[in-house]
Amino acid sequence: MTFHPFGDSALLINFEQKIDEVINARVIALAEAIEAAPILEATFITPAYCSLAVGYDPLKIGFEDFSKKIKSLTPTDPSHFATKKDRVLEIPVYYSEPHCLDMSEVMQQTGLLAPEIIEWHTSVEYRVYMMGFLPGFVYLGSLPKQIYCSRKTTPRLKVPAQSVGLAGQQTGIYPSEAPGGWQIIGRTPQKIFDSGKQNPFYFMTGDIVKFYAV
Amino acid sequence: MTKTTTFHFKKIGLLTQVQDMGRIGYQAFGVPVGGAMDKASAQTANWIVGNPPNNPVLEITLLGPQIEIKGNGQIAITGADLSPQIDGKSMPMFETVQVSSTSVLSFGKIKNGCRAYLAIRGDWIVKKWLGSCSASSNNSAGLTPDSNFQKGSILTVKTKLPIPKRTLPAEVCPVHSDLCKVRMVEGPEFEKFSARMVGFFFSRSYKVTPDSNRMGYRLNAEVVDFKPDREIISSATIPGTIQITNAGQPIILMADAQTTGGYLRLANVISADMDKLAQVKPGDEIWFSLVSLEEAGLAFSP
Structure with a gap:
């Protein structure tokens, strides 16, 4: 772990720079430790794949002292790094017309037929590595190598809410209608973002997700 | 009985939105902080009308709206000088201004700066999302329906008893250079x-x-x-x-x-x-x- 100033009111903690579930579990364990600890100066936390940004109030504390407080929390017990296997969320997906907007492009890129793409996409458990881009957008990884595919050259202006897409070695779900460049292969009926609820977010970072075709 | 003052948008201008200090602490879920771009100006405008610092304000970008006011109230404008006018006459900035029914607030030439902040004394009837009235950048999701305006939109504010006039001393008024x-x-x-x-x-x-x-x-x-x-x-x-x-x-x-x-x-x-x-x-x-x-x-x- 390395600590870096990130502006004058946040710090960035970099873990080994790799997309890896054990490293991501460490990021989340530290994020949870910071949330659980009474660090009054902390203002926000943004966990990502292998880094964690933590905001502080610069009128109350400086970078060095804030870093020290966080270092003193660093979880040392390896059991804290376990993934949250208790949160396995099974998500139904319509991989059919009219929801699979980019299936033919994915077929071209991968050289596979639609049923094979669906088979690969539903064959593994994914980890919610982080949320970002839009409120509630989940970055899930990693895809089986067979269905890696690049983003669309020109992003679509409107991707429907709950569309399931592919980008590089990641898969993701759109929480609301938005412009976007991911290759859309289906859509889930499961609302993953509901602004009317007390907690609008269906997923948490660290959740395990398994897709099945309906 | 609670009195309300309503603000009727005749023209919306380039970009006029409700903003406050934003929603901090939801970044882990991908939610931007948002909030007023020039926070000091927004808080100052609220101070001038006796509101708490996190009260919503209108953030008015470059070309201002035309708003007809129904009811009485106290308002203040800070930030960019976009030539604010009441009933076609120049409105002073950085001080409490009393408005009365059928006043029309409009804007003219951009004199300096980019964003003006309009505070209105009282409680704004605006739907909050995650604790903030700030217009969401994720517009299509309809998260903050009262924070963006169209021609004909109405903003409602529950008025409070007026405060004695406040004026920001000239030496602390910001200077916006190009x-x-x-x-x-x-x-x-x-x-x-x-x-x-x-x-x-x-x-x-x-x-x-x-x-x-x-x-x-x-x-x-x-x-x-x-x-x-x-x-x-x-x-x-x-x-x-x-x-x-x-x-x-x-x-x-x-x-x-x-x-x-x-x-x-x-x-x-x-x-x-x-x-x-x-x-x-x-x-x-x-x-x-x-x-x-x-x-x-x-x-x-x-």
């Missing part, structure tokens, strides 16, 4: 830029391009010799982050910035200079300088 000096501290990937690139970046001035908005300012120059071998693995971004795209274009992330990104982060604007950056309009000139964290801390002192 030349803006902004200080930065080194960003997380600063070391990945060559000395030549850093030298180039800080030795010239920039203009913000017309496609700049509340999410980010695109600057009108490319960094020389910039050939990143790859993007970083997506990591946090915050308002004030200067990221350099793969094509070498610098972008300063502003209030509605995404919470994560994959471009290299060269530097971060210091907190004390974010408000003045919010008042830069397309065509204005910006100069950057690099300061230490200690100097950034000292900049908080008035």
Whole structure:
């Protein structure tokens, strides 16, 4: 772990720079430790794949002292790094017309037929590595190598809410209608973002997700 | 019986939104902080009408709206001078102004700055999302239906007893020049830029391009010799982050910035200079300088 100033009111903690579930579990364990600890100066936390940004109030504390407080929390017990296997969320997906907007492009890129793409996409458990881009957008990884595919050259202006897409070695779900460049292969009926609820977010970072075709 | 004053939008202007201090603490779920771009101006406007600092305000960008007021109330305008007028007569800024029924508030020529802030004394009837009235940048999701306006929209405010007039002393009124000096501290990937690139970046001035908005300012120059071998693995971004795209274009992330990104982060604007950056309009000139964290801390002192 390395600590870096990130502006004058946040710090960035970099873990080994790799997309890896054990490293991501460490990021989340530290994020949870910071949330659980009474660090009054902390203002926000943004966990990502292998880094964690933590905001502080610069009128109350400086970078060095804030870093020290966080270092003193660093979880040392390896059991804290376990993934949250208790949160396995099974998500139904319509991989059919009219929801699979980019299936033919994915077929071209991968050289596979639609049923094979669906088979690969539903064959593994994914980890919610982080949320970002839009409120509630989940970055899930990693895809089986067979269905890696690049983003669309020109992003679509409107991707429907709950569309399931592919980008590089990641898969993701759109929480609301938005412009976007991911290759859309289906859509889930499961609302993953509901602004009317007390907690609008269906997923948490660290959740395990398994897709099945309906 | 509670009295209300209503504000009827006859013309909406370029971009008029409800903003407060934003929603802090939901970045882990991908929710941008948002909030007023020039926070000091928003809080000052609220102070002038006796509201708490986090009360909503109207953030008015460049071309102001035309609003018909029904009911009595106290208002104040701070920030950019967009030639505010009441019933066609010049309205003073930085002081409490009493308005009465059928007054029409309008705006004229842009004299200085980019964003004006209109505070209205009382409790605004505006739907909050995650504790904030700030207009969501994710517009299509309909999260903050009362915070963006269309022709014919009505904003309702529960009025409170008037306060004695407050005037901001002239010596603390901000001055918005068309030349803006902004200080930065080194960003997380600063070391990945060559000395030549850093030298180039800080030795010239920039203009913000017309496609700049509340999410980010695109600057009108490319960094020389910039050939990143790859993007970083997506990591946090915050308002004030200067990221350099793969094509070498610098972008300063502003209030509605995404919470994560994959471009290299060269530097971060210091907190004390974010408000003045919010008042830069397309065509204005910006100069950057690099300061230490200690100097950034000292900049908080008035």
